[in-house]
Amino acid sequence: MNKPEILQLGAYSERDEALLNEHFVMHRFFEVDDKEAFLKQHAANIKAIGTRGDLRVEGELIDALPALEMIAVYGVGYDGVDMDRVIARDLRMSNTPDVLTGDVADYAVAMMLAQSRAIVGASDWVRSGNWGNTGGYGLTSRVHGKRVGVLGLGRIGFEIAKRLAAFDMEINYSSRSAKPEAADWNFIADPVALAEASDFLFVALAANAETRHIVSKEVIEAMGSTGMIINISRAANIDEEALLDALESGALGSAALDVFEGEPVINERFFALDNVLLQPHQGSGTVETREAMGDLVRNNLLAHFEGRDLLTPVN
Ligand code: NAP
Secondary structure (H helix, E strand, O other): OOOOEEEEOOOOOHHHHHHHHHHOEEEEHHHOOOHHHHHHHHHHHEEEEEEEOOOOEOHHHHHOOOOOOEEEEEOOOOOOEOHHHHHHOOOEEEOOOOOOHHHHHHHHHHHHHHHHOOHHHHHHHHHOOHHHHHOOOOOOOOOOOOEEEEEOOOHHHHHHHHHHHOOOOEEEEEOOOOOHHHOOOEEOOOHHHHHHOOOEEEEOOOOOOOOOOOEOHHHHHHHOOOOEEEEOOOHHHEOHHHHHHHHHHOOOOEEEEOOOOOOOOOOHHHHHOOOEEEOOOOOOOOHHHHHHHHHHHHHHHHHHHOOOOOOOEOO
8 A cells, every 4th residue: 555645734753753754655844835836746645634733724725635534633732723624524633632631730730839939030040149149039939728720620620630639729620510520629610700719720721712812801810919820721711912911010920821822932021021931832741742642643643544443533
């Protein structure tokens, strides 16, 4: 059998690319200058798209690929994919859930601790010689025993809450309905009420039309001048302009963010703020998880072309 041809929309690791090349003809579309000419020549043979959670798969591109059967997303979030076109074309689609859940939850907790206890600023303080020259760093803010709100008790939200329960924190959460597996925690459906009940608000929602800007100006201001918002989900879940306004005015105490509008080129207003921890969208960025994600992308594509069920289907 000829190797199936895949349109690759972004780089994967060297390891993953070597393994994919064993089974497929990978067209590195992101390196092609004249995309129109490329599609004219190859579109009829392209059977699948290999993409990443941080990239867009426009309806226009899907329409330009008449033989397309499948889209494999490296990442759990597939908000970048035009799902209307996926459904209209009856395409198969996979993502990489579960294997990254623990790492993203670890990272969210680490971001809260780092920002509350000023780990980054205090490290800079030591390196710059300030400790020896001028003395200690100053006091920071306690974490354990405080109140947590988890907005979106999905796979990652649940693991964040589990970890924070071990810090003797009060756990409040919001989901579309109360969850039997969260009987020890408080269900608060309304995001503003959840924010009012929380010192730390973790945003762990899927990004879609209904969750867009669910963390509104009202939710942000309900956290108050000592509250912290931690976002490891998608930027679209927060009204970023309102967040910046509140961080600048002090209406919100602080934030710790792994995701941004327009990333990796982010709003420069963030750079002037010392009450926000900025991370380059690397919640799942461990060697172990990234290998597991790469394996899932490859094994879902193999399953499709061997006529088997997908391992982790989206639809
Ligand atoms: P998940 O298990 O699907 O959980 C998604 C959560 O979003 C659930 O709590 C779900 O509510 C909620 N939700 C979905 N649609 C909703 C709607 N219309 N209204 C209200 N709530 C809605 O996803 P996950 O694997 O935990 O991933 C969570 C987020 O993390 C995603 O945005 C993903 O893209 C992001 N992520 C980021 C990184 C990173 O590197 N920073 C890595 C992986 C994932 P229910 O509980 O009611 O179902």
